[in-house]
Amino acid sequence: MRRLELVADDLMYPESPRWRDGRLWISDVHAFRLVTVGPTEVVCDVSGRPAGSGFLPDGTLLLATALDRKLTIWDGTALRPVADVETDGLLNDMVVGPDGRAWFGDTGFRLGLEQPRPGRILTYTAAEGVKVAAHDVWFPNGMVLTGNELVVNESTANRTSVFEVRPDGTLRRDRTLVEPGPFPDGLCRGADGSLWIPLFQGGKFVHVTAGGEMLEEIDTGGRVAVACAFGDGALYLCTAETTMADLREGRSRGYVERLSNL
Template sequence: MKALEVLADDLVYPESPRWHDGRLWISDVHAYRLVTVGATTDVVCEVPGRPAGSGFLPDGSLLLATALDRRLNVWDGEFRPVAEVPATGLLNDMVVGPDGRAWFGDTGFRLGVEEPRPGRIFTWTAAEGPEVAAEDVWFPNGMVITGNELVVNESTADRTSVFRIQSDGMLHRDRVLVEAGPFPDGLAMDADGSYWIALFGGGKFVHVSVGGDVLEEIDTGGRIAVACAFGEGSLYLCTAETTMADLREGRSRGYIHQLSNV
């Protein structure tokens, strides 16, 4: 069993970690800010619409979804909106491909406020704007691209699913990769093609093979397992010390953990 080493403990609720230029870029969701984490935690900018999923575009700028106002935004030294999204719920996690095409989740409902219903996955390019790529996706969350497939955590269905990516960015549901536990949240892919899944409802991170077999687990010690990412040989894990009731009021303490030579 691997022990969690704390890299930072001064966040509120860290989501969507992305390694770029020697640092982690983090949506500190309930602090309404974008931050970077390295030797220190530094605020990049305040995000009034509540930051959600993100990914880096080919020109090095950051594409960022904002949950509450349902927008896509770019950070390139200044923060500016680039698209309004006709979401039925809140905007959630995101992945950006090497050509700059992005996919991001529409939760379909507000967790803990409304009755669950299916959401959707949108795709976006700067030329085409946002389009619905897949319907009937249950709370689409952490995403990774592997070849011509998009792997997505469907949180309220307790499963990780695989979609085939069509040439126009549309998605075709292919198969269930794994049902690793309750409410899978963040997702990261290792260099060997295996996956790390943050189980929000299970208080642990689960390592899953390409074929869907559970290889190992990391317990969070009672914290919520939120998200994960790789960067320069290390696995970074985001956790939060909170409850759903406290989180709705913005009360939380967020941590970044680093596991080297994973």
């Protein structure tokens, strides 16, 4: 049977979990801080609101900030800006490839404050800076990279999409993998190629095969499902007791749970 173990319940809104060196790093988005959990320790405050992140080959953390639209690097002692991003939307989730190239979402609009419109996926390397990888992506959110394909949740389109990665880092839309339910958020991939997809508005995590066939669901007990990540042989699930209206007022309580008997 599945057994969920509580890891943390003292967060506000846990996003972009990344496992590294025995710790789970998390953007505690609406608390404006970068943390590690188990127990919770604050790495640094992030005034621009932390969003997607990923570890570069040298072990430093690349972090997107949503509100001031910057890419920054946490070098162990301080956040250092490396690029400004021109957009009317917000910066969102991210994935970093083994060669250090990052892809991250530009939402295209401010959720809950404006009418939805298409956003973009952007790509970054230290040598090239930031450039557009794909246009007309509907609220690009959780991302995973597998070979020459980038799998992306398009939250306001309620679908998980696959893009072909070209040699220069730009993307070609290939296919819709699955329509898992309302507002798919973060995303992670298991060793067998299957995907775990949190449904923010659905209150559950869905598990699908690499081909998009449904395997199982995990109910959140009324919380919103935010993000997930593998680490140390377990699946970590990030949830929050909140609503979109409450988030705008700064009301939320975030949780991280560990599913160890996969």
